[in-house]
Amino acid sequence: MEYDHRRIEARWQAYWRENNVFRTASRPGRKYYALEMFAYPSGDLHLGHCKNYVIGDIYARFKRRTGHDVLHPFGWDAFGLPAENRAIKMGIHPEISTTENINLSRESLQRLGISYDWEREIITCMPDYYCWTQWMFLLLFKRNLAYKKEAYVNWCPSCQTVLANEQVIDDHCYRCDTAVVKRKLNQWFFKITEYADRLSSDLDTLPGWPDNIKTIQKNWIGRSQGCNVIFKVAGRELSFDVFTTRPDTIYGVTFMSIAPEHAMIEELISGYPGADSVRAYVRDSTKRTAVERAEKEKDGVFTGSYAVNPVNGEKIPIYVADYVLFEYGSGVVMGVPAHDQRDFQFARKYGIPIRIVIQPTGQTLAPASMTQAYEDHGVMVNSGPFNGMDSIRGIAAVIEHIAANAGGGPAVNYRIRDWLISRQRFWGAPIPIIYCDQCGMQPVPEKDLPVMLPRDIKDFVPKGKSPLAGVDSFINAVCPSCGAPAQRDPDTMDTFVCSSWYFLRYLDPRNESCFCGKDKSDQWLPIDMYIGGTSEHATGHLIYFRFFTKVLYDAGLIAVNEPAQNLFNLGMLMKDGEKMSSSRGNLVPVRQFIDDHGADVARITIVTAAPPERESEWTQEGVIGSERLLSRIYRLITEHREKIVKVKPAVESAEDEKLMIKINQTIHKVGADLDAFKFNTAIAALWELLNELYTAPVKSEVFGYGLFVLVDLLSPFAPHLADELHAIAGADGNLTNIPWPGSDPKYLRGRTITIVIQVNGKVRSRLEIDGSFTEKQVVDRALKDDKISRYVQKGKIQKTVYVPEKLLNIVI
């Protein structure tokens, strides 16, 4: 008979709720902040989402039982494109659909038995939350980290809004997969580049983060060290900075390239007969997407102007070329065809001279015979005073020379761009800025927060500018400075702004005077374990929340410089080889599954399939195995309920001892595996104990104790069934805060141990020996063994290798 999961799960969920079992305790020195990434309420949850919460819950429950006061909260990332696009599709107001989705999803999580402290729940679209999101904006504004500028930005024609760099994947929108276009618009940015250096180097202070995430972040930030060189334009009062990582090649510059978006182009071409062809080229290339530009042949057009190489005074032609990125460095690069492959292709196309200034050792390059650029190091030639110098040393020498003689000097550039945070969308936190004809741009005073998102809006479908622009009651305001009529900023913030600080709000969720009291953040920060599908957030959220933490730290508002000490990177839950999603039609609804099979079965199935960090597959076979495990446990415990022994019994026979060892080994293994997130092997250990108990020849007190331990160890994984069986055993039932069992070192291994005997590295026999045997005793015993002596007779023993308690290898 299978157990009645519906009755058991309902019973214990009610018990937990009524007794407020998961309310956060806070004794000094015991804090543990376990956090799972919060959810977008874009529908009810499916099992794909739940892997995160199940893994986090198992860990949080284990931590509670090992003496920690666990803060385990949950909330909803309710603003933003995911929720809004969904609402538009269903033709209802995002507030209504979001609320419905939250209510559905919250119930699903409760029915899964996730041990959240719901008193701390946060919802980012509620005024008591976004008030502080706006406050964060003002903090960044005051600290000169929020600014507005006209820029070529990514525009999604379908979502009708601009997007951050991090939200564009291969030129496509991260939400709707529409090809993005570049548009020149006036937008709000957060100056994350100012923190680029710390965001990159502080990764080295995070040993608890997976290396792959740190590598991805380092690459994304893309720090490169080099030199700024000032090039003057011949015959004009113009000059530009050029960034290079290879100043050692500066004598090889034979042309300059400038990005088509560059504002200086008009000046460069004034008076040039070919000016119109330059303008045509600019028009043409700014229409192309980044990918199109990258894939086409490198080309460009001469501007009619020349630059002067500061190290040798040479005049070199300036081209407009769309392989130059406007957003990186100064948008102007020096062309060194001999030593840069892109410049080489460009020079070959236009017959620009190729001048070798670095010769590899052992061969001599000649411009005419080169088929590609030589990008490695070597000896500097054609480089005036630097001739004969090793080019690696030349980098520093040339930088020094330039700094002393030509203006410019050492410089660092980053690949990461400032974070574009304004969105032309309705469903977000309004940007707390007012524009006054007299006083200009004014921040909304803190006392006036929140700037409320209007509710009575008729049309929130995006049409290219913020729907809020058409809501007079919202837009019209008074200038905080002079009191004259003024206008609010109509844009809302990127939802990733909301999620950049949410982990702080859980610590003090109902504080009305502060985003989080300093005493609370001192008490709980940093996050001890942050769990989520981190790959998709590696270059977005996981950088943004580190950025916010550093800003708040610099402002003296929190005491930590990094938000999360440990990061656990979860693998996705798949079905039929694909990611679970409604568009693929392969999702498993949570409630349906729980009704049919139970929450505990769902939890066990999720963790049995594979180690948590690995991608795993949801299968019917997995469900069968989990169901079998739980009903076998249920059957065994209920059949022998009167034999259950709650305290460690005396060991009275050899069989007792063998079972006692298995019990203690299992306690040890399950605890160690829980600690190391190896939940799949922890379940395997439970199976082993269960199998041993099933076939135990004697149903002694030790057997009864084994039953009790089995229930105890099951509790983080299948908390409902464990509590039920604990109660059946005559104990409390609720295991949430009962101390985790310790293993008895006396019974972690037996008095005799099995040693593998190898001859020439091949296993030939096994010996049961006393644990106290010396190497010599083991060798003597081995040589008496029939199987071994047969081999040893054939040759002379050269040597023996003995690994204590494990193995003996006889080399003959």
Place this chain on the structure above:
RNA sequence: GCGAGGAUGGCGGAAUUGGCAGACGCGCUGGAUUUAGGAUCCAGUCCCGUAAGGGAUGAGGGUUCAAAUCCCUCUCCUCGCACCA
């Protein structure tokens, strides 16, 4: 192109980090029980071989008493960045 990770039975996956390869589960085979079972229980299950024994961790080589694990070459897969000067 650059960077990171991976490849182990029919399947999901174990292997204390150089020490018994295949734990545990699924599936499969046989038996028991049952009116019946897609339920339950017991036993078996990498390959070749009756056996003794031999062979196996993507392919090939190397180091070692000993290699899934370390080194070299290659093949294939997944992910990240992708004209960053």
